[in-house]
Amino acid sequence: MKALQGVDGRVEWLQQPTPTCDVGEIRIRVAAAGLNRADLLQRAGLYPPPPGVSAALGLECAGIVTEVGAGCDWQVGDRVCALLAGGGMAEEVVVDARHALPVPEGLSLQEAAALPEVYATAWLNLFQLAGLKPGEKVLLHAGASGVGSAAIQLCRAFGSPCWVSVGSTERLAYCEQLGAQGGVLRGEGQLQALADFAPFDVILDPVGGAYAELNLQLLALDGRWVNIGLMGGRQAQLDFVQLLGKRISLIGSTLRSRDALFKAELMRELGQHVWPLFAEGRLSAQLQDSFPIEQAEAAFAALAGNRVNGKLVLVIDSSLT
Known part of the structure; x- marks a missing residue:
């Protein structure tokens, strides 16, 4: 599969091994990934991923579940968004099933990619x-x-x-x-x-x-x-x-380096207290713009320019809705 990586202060869409999906994990075919300041720092070599985490950029994504490991309640075909320690800007991502939430009612996958982080x-x-x-x-x-x-x-x-x-x-x-x-x-x-x-x-x-x-x-x-x-x-x-x-x-406070159990409880609280407010229209994604993955450098430049209100996302697979 391909994934976006920081190379000498720029980003490149490179081949990397496809991760395996183990017990308690789900595989997501990524539609879009949110862009955050942590990605700017990692691209610049200033914020390496935690040990054992993919070197690919991306702390959040949304897409379609394509594989479900043992012990998970998700189903193939579910529309989800996920909090990640890295690797979201890729064609596929494997994530702890507890770190994913359903795409809120009424939101697109691109909008949902701007939510978890x-x-x-x-x-x-x-x-x-x-x-x-x-x-x-x-x-x-x-x-x-x-x-x-x-x-x-x-x-x-x-x-x-x-x-x-x-x-x-x-x-x-x-x-x-x-x-x-x-x-x-x-x-x-x-x-x-x-x-x-x-x-x-x-x-x-x-x-x-x-x-x-x-x-x-x-x-x-x-x-x-x-x-x-x-x-x-x-x-x-x-x-x-x-x-x-x-x-x-x-x-x-930091979030990226927190352990899996901490993030699972955090996402459980979001699902209980916050996610219902999107369907009620009381919260929104505040997605200012989206960029195709081929224009990743332009997206990074836009965020670095400090003129973005809300969020930007990179579209990995525009065929997913």
Whole structure:
């Protein structure tokens, strides 16, 4: 089979061995795969897959089940989307059956490919780790991103007002249309305007070092700060008086390297609490654009340009619907 791999800072559609389907696994003929910032990092050689995971890119996909290992409840022909540690940008993928969910009613396979990674990330960090409760105020940095788009919608659905930091007025309007109360633009001095909406009970931050001091200032008593990325650097100087005085919980979080059982429970919660909201029209995929696999470099360039609202997907097999 063919799969997309990072080679010397670019991507190539290369032959690689077809994986076997063992007990507790399903094989998916991939229709489309979601594109995430982790894929940009892996292409650049900065984020290798965990040990034993395919070197192919792709942390989420959607397609049709073509083989079912022993002990699985899925059937050949089922339309599914799946959370992966890697390998989603391929003609086929074999995945732990517990890491797949049915394509939500009314969504295409391309739309479904944009769901697992970002909704799993948002649910894990806001609701499982930060323990977000209805009525609590949330700040989402990079609010127009894939994770940000999912998080805004989840906050709205579960009754927590949220604000964002974004890179342009157009992206702020996009976030407000999804349900954000408001926000500010990145730029010298402008982030301080978030104080007008503070204090926040939860901050979801993919930026890291550059926003550390600001986050401490903006958090409420017993606030939770969940860091999920290092777009703004890996180091910061913190005032521990504020950390202690406000009883702030600083939580570092990753998803890709979590074990199979953890991901199975996470996906079970998504299926129970989140997936029904798509059929009700309360959540959406926020798919901005799709690219054929032959235009993978263009898709990567679009994501790297920081102008994407929501998600991009790569179409692997356009014949699947």
